[in-house]
């Protein structure tokens with residue numbers, strides 16, 4: 004799958020001494036760094052020792068939207084060269100693998116054995132290291148929590164050059180889960196898996212008239228489903244503000260499959276389409292085109308349908324079919340704004356949705372999800388409540404100030420924005436949003452006094 | 467670090483009392499800028515300007531810098547970079563001179579060139595190297611429409627800006643791919659103390675308008691910015707007007 008692994012900086016094979024330009028998935032704020040691609044743990048340790056004054060940071064497949072996996076003037080450790088699956092416990096349901104292994108690869112290996120990853124984000128093209136570093140969540144957060152909850156232990160290369168085995172429930176574990184690569188470089192991890200009988204999903208779809216209708220349905224019946232997410236049309240205004248298509252599902256049991264499909268119930272063959280073109284003119288995604296797309300999408304969804312069989316890529320990763328789809332935003336790139344506010348703060352969510360709709364941001368379907376319990380990671384994003392994520396072209400005039408206003412709403416409601424998506428948060432708000440920030444900083448100061456692990460994100464937000 | 471919209475957190479201004487630069491600083495402080503260095507010839511005005519920016523909530527420091535002393539640039543500016551990253555450097559110093567007098571006083575004319583061109587060359591090179599080492603940053607250079615085509619009425623100033631403009635463009639190309647972004651800003655007539663008492667051109671503008679254009683240019687990572695934007699077209703035409711006609715234009 005060369006096209007996808009080439010999400011490494013600018014997709015070019017690089018001479019490690021030559022600085023290359025690096026961005027996140029949103030393609031904003033490029034900076035240059037030396038990119039080193041260790042193939043062994045020794046090479047990784049050597050790379051950390053050789054970081055120099057501007058430090059280094061681990062990078063997986065670069066799917067964080069902002070500046071988390073870039074490090075201006077320093078080193079970026081491309082971890083995708085450490086990509087071995089070491090051991091699978093087929094009976095117990097665990098896997099031990101390198102941190103550079105992608106969830107896509109894990110699915111290829113595990114599904115035929117009747118196992119699935121415990122948590123998958125909206126793309127398979129993330130590494131296990133990135134999944135722990137951002138402590139990612141999936142459509143099953145309300146049931147299963149975030150990724151690190153399913154990690155039994157990992158090996159961490161720390162600033163002193165040592166490799167430590169880090170087990171659950173320790174401060175270093177909880178600082179690293181969601182710690183955005185700033186505690187060290189994860190080399191391997193042992194992950195608990197989810198058993199499945201088939202590689203198909205049984206999906207229920209329903210259309211909701213507006214935001215309140217959506218929240219009511221999620222509150223009433225989300226617990227019946229393992230996976231749940233709503234796509235919400237933020238260009239719809241007035242009475243339809245927040246109209247959505249709600250899709251929820253479960254791994255299909257064997258007996259739900261038609262007889263022909265039962266012969267190979269665990270097949271996994273994701274389709275692939277051509278890449279988005281490398282050059283896209285500015286302003287392709289205007290309000291008109293996006294509005295039309297959203298309208299069609301809403302209309303074509305069934306008012307209600309149950310038990311539809313869908314393949315894993317179609318249900319979880321619809322965008323992975325088009326490699327480099329992030330290019331459709333053109334040179335200016337885009338930002339993803341994702342926040343969460345707790346239960347009881349529905350009024351804040353309503354206000355924000357209304358403001359976005361009134362502002363007419365040309366935003367493709369946004370995603371709304373109801374989170375379950377919070378996770379132990381000190382900088383983990385989820386908290387019980389409502390999370391909304393939307394993509395917006397970065398060249399939209401005065402977008403910076405607009406998002407700052409939304410931040411105030413979010414922080415005022417005790418919520419937070421997701422660091423894996425962030426490229427623009429006002430640093431002063433960080434401590435309000437992440438109450439355990441002080442502990443995180445203290446642990447870093449002790450573990451890495453010289454600040455070997457540094458990223459553009461950590462410089463920008465003073466993490 | 468700059469955010470997704472190119473808004474810098476730290477800013478170094480060369481020519482700390484420039485009205486255009488201060489308007490830009492105010493604008494950027496309203497966004498993300500928290501650290502500002504005002505480099506300029508020591509004066510009560512410089513300290514006063516620093517105080518005004520502090521009142522807006524920024525951490526502001528001043529530093530003695532003289533464009534006419536290129537030998538000192540390496541030391542003076544190098545020191546600022548050792549104190550932390552700079553996301554943006556704004557080169558704003560410049561002198562307009564008095565064309566009629568300067569034509570009679572070659573030494574005065576040469577000082578204009580030394581300030582606007584020679585001084586800028588050394589200061590820009592020092593900053594460019596430091597920005598390249600940190601792997602990011604924007605170098606914003608206040609050129610002028612006057613440098614686009616030399617005019618009878620102010621070709622001493624104009625030629626110095628032409629040199630600066632060409633140098634900055636070349637520097638931008640040299641730094642392409644290094645993470646450092648060079649942006650050349652070409653304002654027309656801006657109402658500041660520099661132009662006080664002079665007859666306004668038809669597209670006269672304000673320091674605040676230049677500041678807005680700089681902010682937008684940072685977001686777009688533009689290489690050239692005209693203020694007001696209409697000047698791009700005007701100059702595209704003027705550039706091709708025959709010499710004999712151009713000479714007689716009342717501009």
Ligand SMILES: Cc1cc2nc3c(=O)[nH]c(=O)nc-3n(C[C@H](O)[C@H](O)[C@H](O)COP(=O)(O)OP(=O)(O)OC[C@H]3O[C@@H](n4cnc5c(N)ncnc54)[C@H](O)[C@@H]3O)c2cc1C
Pocket residue numbers: 028060061062063064065066067068071072082102103123124125126128129130131132133134135136137138139140141142182183184185187188189190322423424
């Ligand atoms: C289309 C799309 C959909 C997405 N959907 C979701 C979603 O539903 N839920 C969700 O939570 N996220 C989602 N994301 C975000 C994505 O899951 C996270 O940003 C994830 O961290 C990306 O992993 P990566 O391997 O690409 O890591 P990168 O983006 O390269 O790095 C992300 C962070 O992890 C750190 N890191 C990477 N590898 C290591 C390592 N070996 N050791 C230590 N630190 C490391 C980096 O330093 C950085 O801070 C989505 C992203 C995209 C593009």
Ligand SMILES: NC(=O)c1ccc[n+]([C@@H]2O[C@H](COP(=O)([O-])OP(=O)(O)OC[C@H]3O[C@@H](n4cnc5c(N)ncnc54)[C@H](OP(=O)(O)O)[C@@H]3O)[C@@H](O)[C@H]2O)c1
Pocket residue numbers: 480481482483484485486487506507509511531532533534557558559560561562581608609610611652653654655656657658659660661
């Ligand atoms: N105003 C316009 O119409 C216009 C139009 C196009 C371009 N520009 C350019 O924009 C820039 C800023 O102009 P402005 O309108 O803001 O003018 P300004 O307020 O007069 O500022 C000029 C600045 O240059 C500084 N300076 C002059 N000589 C110096 C030296 N030897 N060393 C260090 N600093 C020196 C001045 O500092 P002191 O306080 O020490 O004198 C002052 O800070 C200039 O480069 C100008 O050429 C202006």
